[in-house]
Amino acid sequence: MSAKIKVGGVETFSTVDFPEHMAAVVFLQGCPWRCPFCHNTSLQPVNVETDFVWEKFLDFLEKRRGILDAVVFSGGEPLVQNSLGDAIDDVKSMGYKVALHTGGYRPEALAGVLPRLDWVGLDIKAPLTAEAYRKSTGGYDKVDNIRQSLSVLLESGVDFECRTTCDPRVLDLRDIYAIADSLKETGVKTYRLQRYRQVEGDATPDSECEKFFADKALERYLRESFPDFAFRS
Numbered sequence: 001m002s003a004k005i006k007v008g009g010v011e012t013f014s015t016v017d018f019p020e021h022m023a024a025v026v027f028l029q030g031c032p033w034r035c036p037f038c039h040n041t042s043l044q045p046v047n048v049e050t051d052f053v054w055e056k057f058l059d060f061l062e063k064r065r066g067i068l069d070a071v072v073f074s075g076g077e078p079l080v081q082n083s084l085g086d087a088i089d090d091v092k093s094m095g096y097k098v099a100l101h102t103g104g105y106r107p108e109a110l111a112g113v114l115p116r117l118d119w120v121g122l123d124i125k126a127p128l129t130a131e132a133y134r135k136s137t138g139g140y141d142k143v144d145n146i147r148q149s150l151s152v153l154l155e156s157g158v159d160f161e162c163r164t165t166c167d168p169r170v171l172d173l174r175d176i177y178a179i180a181d182s183l184k185e186t187g188v189k190t191y192r193l194q195r196y197r198q199v200e201g202d203a204t205p206d207s208e209c210e211k212f213f214a215d216k217a218l219e220r221y222l223r224e225s226f227p228d229f230a231f232r233s
């Protein structure tokens with residue numbers, strides 16, 4: 001029997017969402033975060049019906065065997081859906097590798113699905129303090145959950161990256177240093193700084209958006225802090 005998972009959208013081919021894999025991406029409906037840089041606000045409501053049918057996606061995967069090799073569960077925030085494990089089982093049983101994008105919202109849910117995952121992209125949205133997280137997520141401040149998700153990941157041995165989207169309206173250079181220090185301390189090896197793509201109506205000058213990428217001292221620090229660091233556009 002297939003999973004009762006609520007899908008908000010699908011990307012049928014991606015080479016950037018799961019490094020070194022050709023993947024389909026499933027955007028799960030529902031998101032508790034309120035990132036100010038969100039371009040997918042339609043994915044935020046949890047209790048809405050969507051037009052996407054999970055079984056149709058499985059049919060699509062059936063036809064893509066040998067062309068695609070992986071499925072990425074993205075969001076929204078996939079960990080809000082209780083059927084995530086069943087959906088992972090569905091695609092695993094077809095021979096696909098599975099990746100997850102998450103903000104680490106529910107560490108216990110992450111721990112439950114981790115043994116079935118091949119890779120995780122963990123969003124670190126701000127320095128790991130309640131105040132900073134509140135500012136970067138529209139109110140979420142349970143940073144203990146983020147720390148626990150990080151611990152669970154590190155203990156699991158599953159390959160993962162941490163990444164931060166550099167929205168200059170809520171983060172500054174000092175915040176990136178603070179995030180890097182926390183991650184480095186826990187033993188994170190892979191870190192990505194992601195470019196902020198301006199949302200509609202935002203008049204922040206380009207120079208502000210670019211400052212994270214233009215700062216040579218920050219780049220040096222991040223390269224020294226992580227064996228695998230890169231910018232991501």
Ligand code: SF4
Pocket residue numbers: 031032033034035037038039040041043044075076077103
């Ligand atoms: S995690 Fe942030 S960017 Fe992604 S859907 Fe939720 S609010 Fe939008």
